Amino acid sequence: MTHPRIIEVTNRIIERSSGSRSAYMARINEMRNVGPSRPAMSCGNIAHAIAACNDSDKQKLNDEETINVAIVSAYNDMLSAHQPYHYMLDEIKAAITDAGGVAQMAGGVPAMCDGVTQGQAGMELSLFSRDVIAMATGVALSHNVFEAGILFGLCDKIVPGLLMGALSFGHLPFVFIPAGPMPTGISNAEKAKVRQLYAEGKATRDDLLASESKAYHSPGTCTFYGTANSNQMMLEMMGLQLPGSSFINPTDPLRKPVNDEAARQAIKLAKAGHTMADHVDEKAIVNAAIGLLATGGSTNHTIHLIAIARAAGIKLTWKDMSDLSSVVPLISRVYPNGTADINAFHNAGGTSFVMQRLLDEGRLHGDVPCVLEGKPLEEVVADPILKDNAVIWQEVAAEPGDAMIVRPVTDPFQPTGGLALMRGNIGEGVLKTSAVKPAHRVIEAPAVVFDDQDDMLTAFQNGELDKDFIAVIRFQGPKANGMPELHKLTPSLGVLQDRGFRVALVTDGRMSGASGKVPAAIHITPEALDGGNIGRVQTGDMMRLNANTGELEVIVEAEEFEARDIPTAPARSLTVGRNMFTPFQSLVGRASEGASVFDFD
Structure with missing residues (x-):
C-alpha cells in the first residue's frame, strides 16, 4: 500500500495541475483523435518523407499499418556518453526492421558536455541548451509521419530536453535507449584527492590531467552519480526506459540485446495504443522525485523535473519534493554521496533493487506504466540477463550485493531523502x-x-x-x-x-x-x-x-x-x-x- 504522505502529495499535485493538465491533454487528444498522419498526407509529402529509404522500407511505408519509428539522437563525438550512439543507430534500425517496422533518423539535437565547459564561458549556455534541445526535438518530430519514437540521450540537459520535446508529441509512444557508463577508471576518492591537492598548489597541472584522464577514459557516461546517471535512474522510475537497462556498459555483451529489445517495445507500444502522455502523469513525476531522493541524485533535477512536469501540464514544486523527502529514506550511496561509482552501484543491485525495495514498502507508485509492454512497474521491475543470446528477466535479488552501496528501506543510510x-x-x-x-x-x-x-x-x-x-x-x-x-x-x-x-x-x-x-x-x-x-x-x-x-x-x-x-x-x-x-x-x-x-x- 502506498504511503499516505506520498498519496497526499500526489493528490495535491493533481488538484493544483487540474487546469494545465486538462489543457495539455486536450492538445494531445486533438492529435490522437486525428489518427495516423501518413494516410492523410499528399503523395508529394510522402514521397519526400521516404525518398532516401531503401526499396523494402518504401514498400513497407506504403502500408498504412506499418509502424514508422522516429529516432531523435543527441549523438556527437565530444560526449563520451553519446559516442556509442553512432554505431547504435544502425543496430536499432536493424532491430526495428526485424520487428516489421521502419525506423528513420528523424533529427539530431545539440548536446554539450558539461565536463568540457565546467568553469568555462560555455557553461553559461548549458541550462539554456535544454530548451534548445526540446525545440530541436519538436522540429525533428514535426514531419508528422511517425507512429512511435526512440530517444538517444543520456547526459545532463539532454534527457530533460528530449523528454520535454517528446511530450509535445505525447500522442505517440517513446522509448529512451541508453548507451551505458564507461568502465571504472581510478577511484573517485583518488580523483577528488588530486583535485584538492591541485587547488592547494601541491600537485601540478600535469598531475591533475593524468588523474582526470584516468577517470574519464573511454566511451560511456562518467561513472560518478551526477546529473547524467540521475537522468537514467529517473527514466526507469518513470517507466520510460527498460528496467535494469541504464547502467550496462557499452561493450557489455548484454548491451546490444537489451537495446534491441527496447526497440521492439516501441513497435509493441504503438500497436497497443500506448502514448507518452498516458505514461507521464502526476504519479510518474512523483516517482521520479522519489527516485531522486532515495538515491541522493543530482540537484539539477530540482529544476529539470519541474520543467519536465510543466511540459506535461503538471505543476510540481520544491515543497512537494521536500515533503516527499520526509518519508523517502536515502537507501543508496554513490559518489559523491559515497565512495562507490555507478558500476559498483549497478553490480550491488542498482536501480532495480532500489525500485523493488521502494515498492515493497509503499514508497513508489507501482501502477505507473512501463515501456516494457505497457505493464505496471510493480509487475515488471526485474534485471535483464542474457540466456541463449536472448534477453530474459530475472527477479530482483532480495539482498543487496553490497550493503555499503544500497540498502532496503527498513535499514536506510538516513531516514529522510537527500x-x-x-x-x-x-x-x-x-x-x-x-x-x-x-x-x-x-x-x-x-x-x-x-x-x-x-x-x-x-x-x-x-x-x-x-x-x-x-x-x-x-x-x-x-x-x-x-x-x-x-x-x-x-x-x-x-x-x-x-x-x-x-x-x-x-x-x-x-x-x-x-x-x-x-x-x-x-x-x-x-x-x-x-x-x-x-x-x-x-x-x-x-x-x-x-x-x-x-x-x-x-x-x-x-x-x-x-x-x-x-x-x-x-x-x-x-x-x-x-x-x-x-x-x-x-x-x-x-x-x-x-x-x-x-x-x-
Whole structure:
C-alpha cells in the first residue's frame, strides 16, 4: 500500500495541475483523435518523407499499418556518453526492421558536455541548451509521419530536453535507449584527492590531467552519480526506459540485446495504443522525485523535473519534493554521496533493487506504466540477463550485493531523502544533504560576497579565506548569465573544510550534479537580478544556514536589510556564443518554476 504522505502529495499535485493538465491533454487528444498522419498526407509529402529509404522500407511505408519509428539522437563525438550512439543507430534500425517496422533518423539535437565547459564561458549556455534541445526535438518530430519514437540521450540537459520535446508529441509512444557508463577508471576518492591537492598548489597541472584522464577514459557516461546517471535512474522510475537497462556498459555483451529489445517495445507500444502522455502523469513525476531522493541524485533535477512536469501540464514544486523527502529514506550511496561509482552501484543491485525495495514498502507508485509492454512497474521491475543470446528477466535479488552501496528501506543510510528545502529572508532554494556529514549541516558565520566565482578562487589563492565564512555568489541566476554550474568552487571549499574551517556556499546559481561534502544552498529564488534579497547581502553580515530545519537567514534587522539597494550586476562578456542567448535571459522563468523559456501554462 502506498504511503499516505506520498498519496497526499500526489493528490495535491493533481488538484493544483487540474487546469494545465486538462489543457495539455486536450492538445494531445486533438492529435490522437486525428489518427495516423501518413494516410492523410499528399503523395508529394510522402514521397519526400521516404525518398532516401531503401526499396523494402518504401514498400513497407506504403502500408498504412506499418509502424514508422522516429529516432531523435543527441549523438556527437565530444560526449563520451553519446559516442556509442553512432554505431547504435544502425543496430536499432536493424532491430526495428526485424520487428516489421521502419525506423528513420528523424533529427539530431545539440548536446554539450558539461565536463568540457565546467568553469568555462560555455557553461553559461548549458541550462539554456535544454530548451534548445526540446525545440530541436519538436522540429525533428514535426514531419508528422511517425507512429512511435526512440530517444538517444543520456547526459545532463539532454534527457530533460528530449523528454520535454517528446511530450509535445505525447500522442505517440517513446522509448529512451541508453548507451551505458564507461568502465571504472581510478577511484573517485583518488580523483577528488588530486583535485584538492591541485587547488592547494601541491600537485601540478600535469598531475591533475593524468588523474582526470584516468577517470574519464573511454566511451560511456562518467561513472560518478551526477546529473547524467540521475537522468537514467529517473527514466526507469518513470517507466520510460527498460528496467535494469541504464547502467550496462557499452561493450557489455548484454548491451546490444537489451537495446534491441527496447526497440521492439516501441513497435509493441504503438500497436497497443500506448502514448507518452498516458505514461507521464502526476504519479510518474512523483516517482521520479522519489527516485531522486532515495538515491541522493543530482540537484539539477530540482529544476529539470519541474520543467519536465510543466511540459506535461503538471505543476510540481520544491515543497512537494521536500515533503516527499520526509518519508523517502536515502537507501543508496554513490559518489559523491559515497565512495562507490555507478558500476559498483549497478553490480550491488542498482536501480532495480532500489525500485523493488521502494515498492515493497509503499514508497513508489507501482501502477505507473512501463515501456516494457505497457505493464505496471510493480509487475515488471526485474534485471535483464542474457540466456541463449536472448534477453530474459530475472527477479530482483532480495539482498543487496553490497550493503555499503544500497540498502532496503527498513535499514536506510538516513531516514529522510537527500534534499532540504531552504527558506529565509533571502528567498528559497535547495540543499543536497546526502553528501554532507551531519556535523557540517549547521553553520553560523559571516558572509563573504562575490559577484563572480573566479573572484572567490582568487581570494582563496591569496589566503584570504582561511576562516569560518559563508560564501555568497550572486548574479549567477538564469536571468543574469544563464545559471552556470559553480562546480569548480568545490575543491577550494573542500580544502577549507578539511582544514577545520566551517564553510558553506549560498548562490542563485547551480552546482554540479557532483556537488558534495560542503553544504551549498543553491538555486536561490528570486535571483539577484530579479530583485532577490540575495543581492542585499553584504560581506560581514552574519548568516545562519541550518540544513536540518531548512533555515537560511541573514541576521540583520529587517528594516535595515530591506532598505539596502541591490547593486548593479557586473558587465558580462558575450563571447563564445553567449550573445545569441541574450533573448533567453529576458524570457526565462525562475529556478523554482523550472528555469524555462517556455510558458507551458
